[in-house]
Each structure stands twice: as C-alpha cells, then as structure tokens.
Amino acid sequence: MSAAGFERGETRLPDWDPSADDQIQPFVLEQSGVRGRLIRLGPALDTILTRPGYPGPVARLLGELLALCGVLGSSLKYDGVFTLQIKGDGAIRTMVADLTHEGELRGYAGFDAAALAAAGGEAGGEVGREAAQDDGTIERWLGNGHMAFTVDQGVYSERYQGLVELTGPRLADSLLHYFRQSQQLNAGILVACERRGSGWRGGALLIERIPGEGGRGGEGTGAVAGEFGGDIAEEDWRRALILMASCTDAELADPAISPERLLFRLFHEEGIRVFEPQPVAVGCRCTRERVERILRSIPREQIDEMKVEGEVVMTCEFCSRDFRFDDPALDRLYGGGREDAG
Numbered sequence: 001m002s003a004a005g006f007e008r009g010e011t012r013l014p015d016w017d018p019s020a021d022d023q024i025q026p027f028v029l030e031q032s033g034v035r036g037r038l039i040r041l042g043p044a045l046d047t048i049l050t051r052p053g054y055p056g057p058v059a060r061l062l063g064e065l066l067a068l069c070g071v072l073g074s075s076l077k078y079d080g081v082f083t084l085q086i087k088g089d090g091a092i093r094t095m096v097a098d099l100t101h102e103g104e105l106r107g108y109a110g111f112d113a114a115a116l117a118a119a120g121g122e123a124g125g126e127v128g129r130e131a132a133q134d135d136g137t138i139e140r141w142l143g144n145g146h147m148a149f150t151v152d153q154g155v156y157s158e159r160y161q162g163l164v165e166l167t168g169p170r171l172a173d174s175l176l177h178y179f180r181q182s183q184q185l186n187a188g189i190l191v192a193c194e195r196r197g198s199g200w201r202g203g204a205l206l207i208e209r210i211p212g213e214g215g216r217g218g219e220g221t222g223a224v225a226g227e228f229g230g231d232i233a234e235e236d237w238r239r240a241l242i243l244m245a246s247c248t249d250a251e252l253a254d255p256a257i258s259p260e261r262l263l264f265r266l267f268h269e270e271g272i273r274v275f276e277p278q279p280v281a282v283g284c285r286c287t288r289e290r291v292e293r294i295l296r297s298i299p300r301e302q303i304d305e306m307k308v309e310g311e312v313v314m315t316c317e318f319c320s321r322d323f324r325f326d327d328p329a330l331d332r333l334y335g336g337g338r339e340d341a342g
C-alpha cells in the first residue's frame with residue numbers, strides 16, 4: 001500500500017463514480033487509532049456469480065464470502081494467495097473464495113439443488129432483502145460446518161491455516177468469532193451482497209484497532225496505559241464500532257454512494273484519512289497443464305468412462321472454462337506423461 005495518504009475535505013467529495021467499483025479502499029481513523037478497509041464489488045462480483053448461474057441464496061452467500069476474502073486478504077503483506085473456504089452439511093456444501101496479492105479474485109460454490117429447493121431456495125430464485133436480513137442464513141443454507149483461512153505463499157513457503165466453526169446468523173459473525181477466539185485482532189466487520197438492477201453487488205467493511213495506539217492521548221490497550229489512557233482507548237474503539245454498526249447492508253452495496261463518501265458519512269468525526277485504493281479484478285489461475293496433472297493421476301480406464309461424445313471435458317469450478325481432451329490428446333497425455341507424474 002502506498003504510504004502517500006491524502007485528505008479529503010468535505011467540499012471535495014465526489015458523487016457516484018462507477019470507477020469506484022471493484023476496489024479496496026484503505027483508511028485510518030486518526031482520532032481513534034483505528035485502521036480499516038472498505039471493499040466495494042460491482043461488475044467483478046456479478047461476473048463470478050452469474051457465470052455459473054448460481055441460485056439466489058447461493059450467489060448471495062458466495063458474494064459475501066468474496067467480499068470478506070477481498071477485505072481480509074488485501075491486508076496481508078506477501079506474495080501469494082489468501083483463501084477463505086467453507087464446508088457445511090446444509091444445502092450449500094462448500095464455498096471457496098481466494099485473492100492473490102495482485103488483486104485477482106475468484107470463487108465458487110458447490111450445492112445440492114434438491115436440498116436447496118427444499119430449504120426454499122429454488123433455482124434462479126432470490127432471497128428478498130428483508131428475508132435475507134433475518135432468516136439466519138448460515139443455519140438455513142450452510143448448516144453446521146467450519147470456515148478455514150489459508151495463506152499460501154507458494155511451493156517453498158509455509159501454508160498458514162486457521163479454522164473456526166460456523167457461527168451465525170451471518171458469515172461476518174463467524175469471522176468475528178474467529179478473531180475473538182484467536183485473539184489476533186480487535187476487529188469489527190460488516191458484509192453485504194445484494195442483487196440490484198445492474199446485477200450483483202457487494203461490500204465489506206473491516207476496522208481493526210491499531211496495536212499500541214490508543215487514539216487521542218491514549219497509550220495502548222493494557223498494561224502501559226496511563227491513568228486514563230486505557231479507558232480513552234477503549235472508548236475510542238467502542239465509538240468506532242458503534243459508528244461502523246450504523247452502516248446498512250444497502251449502503252455497503254449501493255453504487256450511488258462512493259466508498260469515500262460512505263466512509264466519510266460514517267466516520268467524519270474521527271479524522272478519517274483515505275489511501276490509494278487497490279483494484280480488484282476477476283482472475284483464475286487454471287491452466288491446461290494443471291488439468292492434465294489431475295487427469296494423469298486418474299487411471300486411463302476411468303478417464304475413458306468420463307467421455308461424452310468422444311471427448312473428456314473438464315470444467316474449472318472457478319471460472320467455468322472448459323478443457324477438452326479427445327483421444328489423441330489423451331493418448332499423448334498417458335503415453336508420454338508418466339515420467340513426470342511427480
């Protein structure tokens with residue numbers, strides 16, 4: 001992230017700027033020792049959710065997961081991939097979202113169509129906004145399960161994984177549960193995903209207490225706090241949380257309120273400073289070589305059984321891209337590929 005922050009005066013706030021979609025807006029609240037990020041997803045989210053044609057409840061929850069992945073993953077300073085993954089025993093069995101350090105976002109969901117219909121989520125249907133607010137989405141669609149966090153910095157570095165039980169009603173509640181449990185971070189988080197006229201839109205807002213900063217005159221959060229320092233810091237943090245909580249789902253996703261305007265509306269009394277936004281784009285890392293590696297790990301006889309009209313079609317779960325293998329392609333794969341099976 002660029003260190004060159006700039007201040008916004010009240011009079012210079014822009015009106016709706018469509019280019020403010022699909023980006024992450026970092027900020028700090030100087031009065032309260034808080035930093036945060038707001039992600040706003042428009043066309044990128046709509047592409048990911050509509051390409052496979054997910055039913056409404058699936059799209060909505062996957063959209064939330066993508067927004068959460070973006071807002072969390074963008075804070076990590078590394079070259080690699082941040083992944084959020086959910087496994088549940090409900091109609092939606094699995095959801096994955098990942099973000100690369102270059103801002104490429106992708107995701108997919110696996111669900112049981114019959115179970116989804118039985119739970120009231122007909123294919124192509126949509127949860128009404130009011131219903132979505134209070135119908136206990138995790139319990140209804142995902143059931144019991146867990147959410148995993150993975151930071152993958154490539155072949156030669158460690159994978160870090162965190163795990164938390166799904167705790168509802170909303171996905172953000174599971175994350176807060178994780179933060180509390182792991183005591184890594186004093187954080188607040190909001191997320192929303194809605195279908196509007198222009199397509200699926202989403203947003204997520206994360207604030208975290210800057211370690212060692214207590215806001216106005218405060219001196220940290222515990223042992224070294226001055227006579228009143230700790231209390232002031234705690235007050236500042238609680239005030240930031242309360243201000244954040246006044247943000248609605250509609251505002252988080254609203255294309256008519258730019259991220260800067262929304263942040264200013266929420267936190268204008270806290271000395272807000274915004275930094276250069278980071279763009280997010282749809283991106284997938286699938287390649288024919290990767291698909292070939294998967295195929296080579298399966299016996300040829302089984303592969304042959306997968307043939308439809310003379311060819312095997314492997315479809316990327318993330319981007320729906322098809323990889324086709326006819327007989328000559330399979331012969332090449334199985335004839336010459338054994339030596340590099342590792």
Ligand SMILES: [Zn+2]
Nearest residue numbers: 284286316319
């Ligand atoms: Zn792909």
